Amino acid sequence: MDKVEPFSRFLLPVDTVEAFERVVPLAGRLINALGVASERIDLLHVIAGSFLTKRFQALDLAAGQVVSPDELARLRADYLAGTVVPLLDRCSTMIKQVTGGKNPTRQIRDGDPVKTITALCAEQRYSTLIMGRRRLTGGSSRLTGSVTAGLVHRLSGATVYLVGDEPQQPAASPFARCLIGIDDSPASRNAVVEASLLLPKVAAQTEQIMLVHVLDQSCYYNEEGVPCSQSGLAGQRALEQAATLLTEAGVDPRIITPVIHFGRPGTVLVEEALTCDATMIFIGKRDRSRMAQLYLGSVCTDIVQNCRQRVLVLVG
Structure with missing residues (x-):
């Protein structure tokens, strides 16, 4: 599509x-x-x-x-x-x-x-x-069988803005502190494009934009078969391109902070979102089979399950 x-x-x-x-x-x-x-x-x-x-x-x-x-x-x-x-x-x-x-x-x-x-x-x-999504009972974070999970895995072409579990305070802006997951994939670029079209429109409400690339240092190859050394260089270029795209769209470069971390991408992005108290998280959603999700994991799933108080932007 x-x-x-x-x-x-x-x-x-x-x-x-x-x-x-x-x-x-x-x-x-x-x-x-x-x-x-x-x-x-x-x-x-x-x-x-x-x-x-x-x-x-x-x-x-x-x-x-x-x-x-x-x-x-x-x-x-x-x-x-x-x-x-x-x-x-x-x-x-x-x-x-x-x-x-x-x-x-x-x-x-x-x-x-x-x-x-x-x-x-x-x-x-x-x-x-x-x-929105229905609140889960008993502190559960499981997504299995939910409408949200189904749309995360099946929906393509459209972007999902998924609100947090708690009502937003009137004076608080969801655009205040934005985190964008960055890699060299087309899905990630789509997320940056979405942010570049939106954030200049709400510039007065935006305090900080974090561009976060995560490199798994424990692997020799990523899931596409690219050696991690090459993936790291590609990630650095992706960070630079993302910052340029946002700046050219009208975002103040002084509020853009590029960061490279090592670790499991889903886990690290969740930790970074909690550390910087991100109010909105942009993630490029890759098309992938449910079986591949099971064996390779899903950054989107990690974010959706563990960042329930933030606005999530899942870009198809």
Whole structure:
């Protein structure tokens, strides 16, 4: 799939009011800073079938009881009227309040949320998803089976802005301290391009930009088969190119700090984000099979699991 023009069309998935309330401040800042028009902003609710749970629990499947098509249609209509429409009404009002009256359009789809969002982004060429995730209970950091995990692994072409677990303080800016993971891959360059288009628009809110390249000193070759000595030189060039791109886009060079670390990339980037108290983290998301993720690991997965209080920008 061809790369979609950055910031050309926004999709805001809506699941619960609690999660969307955390999305609204970031969405408002992005939409206002970039001058996004109402017709380029869509709310999406995916009906995944949970409204049928109670009805199916009451069925005696062994006796051959089924739900008729007419009853399914009635249950769906009741769910739309009683739950989905009020939910979208409330979320639309919240967006209008933070954008000076911009009224997003609405999409309602049936199906699996991950498959639906992925297909919709491909069909309608959304450039930008702004979404929250449900808080995990019991201190768990596991992603397995979540919508976030599914989109991290499957979505390509669109950039995901994933808000943190805690509500943003009104006076705090998500753009204050940005960290960008840098290597010599096209995915990393896409992340730098995204940052270069956004950060000059919010220059007054940005205090520091960290460009971080991580070299695994324990390996002889990286996952592409390139010797680490060559990878280190390529990483240095990537840092220089990233700083140049940001500066040419209008970012003050005095707030840009390039850093090279040694270690496991995902682990080191998480540690650096915590050390500098990054408020926003840009990561280029590589296309890779789930099996490769299992054996090689994923920087995106490490960041998503361990930086739950930051805004994450996962660039496809």
